[in-house]
Amino acid sequence: MGLANEAGYVFRDRYPEREHVYRRFDEESAAARASLSCHRNVPYGAHPGQEFDLFPAGDGAPLVVFVHGGYWQSLDKDRYSFVAAALVPRGFSVVLLNYPLAPAAGLEAIVESVCGCLPAVLEALGMPPPFWIATGHSAGGHLAAMLAMTSGTGNVALAACAPISGIFDLEPLVETSLNTALELDHQRAAKLSPIRCPPVSCPLTAFVGAAETSAFAGQSRQFMEHWRAAGQHAELVSLRDKNHYTVLCDLLEERSEIAEGIMRVAQAFRREEKRIEWL
Numbered sequence: 001m002g003l004a005n006e007a008g009y010v011f012r013d014r015y016p017e018r019e020h021v022y023r024r025f026d027e028e029s030a031a032a033r034a035s036l037s038c039h040r041n042v043p044y045g046a047h048p049g050q051e052f053d054l055f056p057a058g059d060g061a062p063l064v065v066f067v068h069g070g071y072w073q074s075l076d077k078d079r080y081s082f083v084a085a086a087l088v089p090r091g092f093s094v095v096l097l098n099y100p101l102a103p104a105a106g107l108e109a110i111v112e113s114v115c116g117c118l119p120a121v122l123e124a125l126g127m128p129p130p131f132w133i134a135t136g137h138s139a140g141g142h143l144a145a146m147l148a149m150t151s152g153t154g155n156v157a158l159a160a161c162a163p164i165s166g167i168f169d170l171e172p173l174v175e176t177s178l179n180t181a182l183e184l185d186h187q188r189a190a191k192l193s194p195i196r197c198p199p200v201s202c203p204l205t206a207f208v209g210a211a212e213t214s215a216f217a218g219q220s221r222q223f224m225e226h227w228r229a230a231g232q233h234a235e236l237v238s239l240r241d242k243n244h245y246t247v248l249c250d251l252l253e254e255r256s257e258i259a260e261g262i263m264r265v266a267q268a269f270r271r272e273e274k275r276i277e278w279l
Contacts, residue, residue: 005172008215011244018245022079028252029081036088038081044120049100050113053077054124055084057093062159062266063129064092065121065147069138072110073102073181080137086251086259092266093129095121097136099143103181107170107192114143115150122156131159131269133262137248141166145194145223148202158200159269162262164207165216165247168195168223172215199227203268204234205261207250209242216244237261 141163
């Protein structure tokens with residue numbers, strides 16, 4: 001197997017701040033779980049990995065579903081509870097999703113698992129939210145996009161897809177060491193790539209770190225162009241000085257660009273709903 005795309009996607013050793021960032025995430029997440037109402041480890045399937053944490057913001061609050069990264073092979077929702085601390089005070093209920101991991105689970109099964117989470121999430125909420133937004137980081141951005149593009153939600157409207165430094169074309173990963181666990185060929189990688197799926201009728205706000213590799217920056221730019229080519233609104237928000245590990249630190253800032261971007265698309269959705277009601 002060639003490793004032509006290794007440098008663009010396998011770089012953990014090039015960012016010494018990585019371990020410090022993860023420690024900060026763990027500390028902030030423990031504080032979030034201690035301070036916020038939280039329903040922990042709610043199952044949405046039979047597999048032990050099919051669990052979510054729900055941080056409710058109250059009846060009538062819109063829902064944000066966040067999917068963690070880790071190249072479909074590692075990490076856990078518990079590290080990302082701080083996402084809820086950024087969004088619940090802004091009026092969003094937040095679900096943090098776990099899923100089966102590779103190599104024990106194939107990527108098709110992982111995608112199927114995530115795309116089947118919503119019935120259990122909506123049941124746990126009790127009262128359906130007025131709308132929901134899909135987001136996630138890195139491989140979680142891929143899974144959030146697949147969730148938005150392929151899952152049905154009944155009467156609950158999808159207001160936006162808002163991935164963060166996501167992966168939308170899996171074919172480059174075939175030529176990396178990541179594929180040892182993923183075991184993808186080009187045909188399967190293409191089938192599992194959001195950039196090969198028709199966009200759904202909702203806005204896209206893609207976030208990406210300005211200090212990402214050209215491979216990751218290109219993934220978000222091309223996905224935005226894919227969305228626009230289908231006639232949908234799409235924007236790309238570049239987060240200054242943020243790399244692949246520090247990009248989520250934006251959510252720990254008082255004036256978070258990611259949180260404000262999610263609020264912006266929520267407000268636009270509400271305005272559009274009101275406009276339609278008056279027609």
